[in-house]
Structure formats: C-alpha cells, structure tokens
Amino acid sequence: MHGRLPHVAFIFDLDGCVYRGNSVIEGAPEAIKALRSKGRKVLFLTNNSTKTPKQFVEKLAGMGIATDEREIMTSSIATARYLRTRSRKGGSCYVIGEDGLREALRSEGFELLDEDGAGDADYMVCGLDTKVTYEKLAAACHAIQRGAKFIATNADPNLPVEGGYLPGAGSIVRLIVEATRARPLIIGKPSPRIVRMALERLGTEPSETAMVGDTLGMDIKAGRAAGLFTILVLTGATTEAEAKTSRIKPDMVLDSVAALPPLI
Numbered sequence: 037m038h039g040r041l042p043h044v045a046f047i048f049d050l051d052g053c054v055y056r057g058n059s060v061i062e063g064a065p066e067a068i069k070a071l072r073s074k075g076r077k078v079l080f081l082t083n084n085s086t087k088t089p090k091q092f093v094e095k096l097a098g099m100g101i102a103t104d105e106r107e108i109m110t111s112s113i114a115t116a117r118y119l120r121t122r123s124r125k126g127g128s129c130y131v132i133g134e135d136g137l138r139e140a141l142r143s144e145g146f147e148l149l150d151e152d153g154a155g156d157a158d159y160m161v162c163g164l165d166t167k168v169t170y171e172k173l174a175a176a177c178h179a180i181q182r183g184a185k186f187i188a189t190n191a192d193p194n195l196p197v198e199g200g201y202l203p204g205a206g207s208i209v210r211l212i213v214e215a216t217r218a219r220p221l222i223i224g225k226p227s228p229r230i231v232r233m234a235l236e237r238l239g240t241e242p243s244e245t246a247m248v249g250d251t252l253g254m255d256i257k258a259g260r261a262a263g264l265f266t267i268l269v270l271t272g273a274t275t276e277a278e279a280k281t282s283r284i285k286p287d288m289v290l291d292s293v294a295a296l297p298p299l300i
C-alpha cells in the first residue's frame with residue numbers, strides 16, 4: 037500500500053513542533069519512533085545557536101526521543117559547515133555567540149579571536165549571546181569595518197519562552213547592521229542554506245524529503261525555498277486561521293506531529 041507521504045526523510049523543527057520549551061508535544065516521541073520503524077530518516081533542525089548537538093541529544097533523550105548528534109542540525113553547525121565549504125584553509129572569526137557556535141566553528145578548524153584581535157578576523161559571526169556586552173558589539177563592528185565578512189546564524193528577532201519572549205540573535209544582528217550598515221549573510225531559517233546543509237547530512241534529495249515545522253515564515257519558507265515537501269503543524273507559532281490566510285502555503289497542515297504515522 038502506498039502512503040500519502042512517501043518521503044524518505046523528515047526534517048523536524050524543534051521548538052513548537054517536537055517540544056514547547058521544556059514540555060514534549062504529546063505523541064511526538066511515538067511519531068518519531070513510528071517513522072523510524074518504517075525506515076524513514078529523521079533529522080532535527082533548529083535555529084537555536086546556543087546549544088551544542090550533544091545538549092540537544094540530551095534534551096530530546098529526557099523527553100523520550102532517542103537520537104544522536106548526527107541527526108541534529110543547528111544554525112551554528114550549519115554556519116560552521118557553510119563557512120568551511122567556502123574557505124578550505126579555515127580562517128579566523130570574531131564571534132558573538134555561546135558554546136554551541138564557538139564549538140562548531142572550532143571543530144571546523146576556525147581560529148576564534150578575542151576582542152583585541154577582532155580587527156584581523158576573516159569573519160564576524162553573530163549568533164545569540166545572552167552575555168553580549170558593548171565591548172563585544174564594538175569589537176564586532178570593528179571587525180566588519182576592517183573587512184571581515186558579516187555572517188549571522190539566524191535572524192529571529194525574539195525567542196519564545198514561557199510567558200513571553202526574550203531578545204533573539206536577530207536583535208543583536210540588527211544592532212550591528214544599524215551601526216555598520218553592513219548586510220549579514222544569514223544561514224538559519226528562513227534561508228534555504230541550513231536546509232541544504234541538512235540534506236547534505238541526510239544524503240537525500242529535496243524531492244524525497246519533507247520539512248515539518250510550526251512557523252510559516254521560517255520552517256515552511258525555508259523548506260519551500262529548498263524544494264522540499266512542507267508540513268505545517270499547529271502546535272506552535274501558527275494558528276489555523278493564520279495558516280489559511282497566509283501567502284506562504286505549506287503542502288500539508290496537521291494538528292500535530294502525532295498525526296504523521298497514519299500517513300506513512
């Protein structure tokens with residue numbers, strides 16, 4: 037029997053799709069398990085640049101979802117991979133960001149410069165840094181004025197948390213844009229770049245891969261731009277009414293990832 041979703045691989049957004057903050061979406065662990073049992077490949081893709089893949093593996097394990105670091109694509113990992121493919125000899129970076137980004141760049145062979153050395157950086161890489169200071173922002177602007185390429189892990193202006201939101205990487209990026217008038221190259225969603233990195237990891241073609249996420253302007257936009265089948269879930273940022281009126285059209289809308297297994 038042919039399922040309605042013949043795709044070989046499924047890329048899942050995390051927040052609002054697999055979990056909300058620290059609570060797993062009901063039925064998500066079972067859905068992931070069911071996909072795997074039917075031989076489908078799974079990859080988790082997040083714009084969150086602060087955590088390492090290992091930290092995401094631990095978070096998901098705590099929610100009953102078994103995975104490994106190979107199945108986690110963060111905006112930090114995608115950024116480091118992307119820069120690596122474009123500068124084979126490595127290079128130096130001045131970074132505003134946390135462990136997830138620093139570790140990813142280091143493991144791709146980049147040298148990380150401190151504030152004093154920022155003027156010599158090949159790249160100014162900006163992600164979310166909850167300990168950002170004026171000194172770091174000044175060093176980032178200095179790096180860009182001295183010719184560093186401006187790269188942003190993602191441009192999410194804010195970060196949903198229980199009861200509201202916090203400033204996201206995009207808010208820090210915009211401060212640097214405002215000061216330097218430079219335009220960053222953005223790697224995370226809605227750019228298709230991060231999706232292409234995910235496909236490279238999966239070893240699948242766009243046409244055999246589905247992208248599942250809760251945000252039209254991020255997950256669905258990125259998935260469409262990369263040529264994937266797109267599935268919007270209504271467990272996060274988007275309501276059914278918004279999905280109906282939006283100009284960004286997913287190929288399928290589901291209440292939740294829990295509705296996936298019967299379609300496979």
Ligand SMILES: [Mg+2]
Nearest residue numbers: 049051052250
């Ligand atoms: Mg999301």
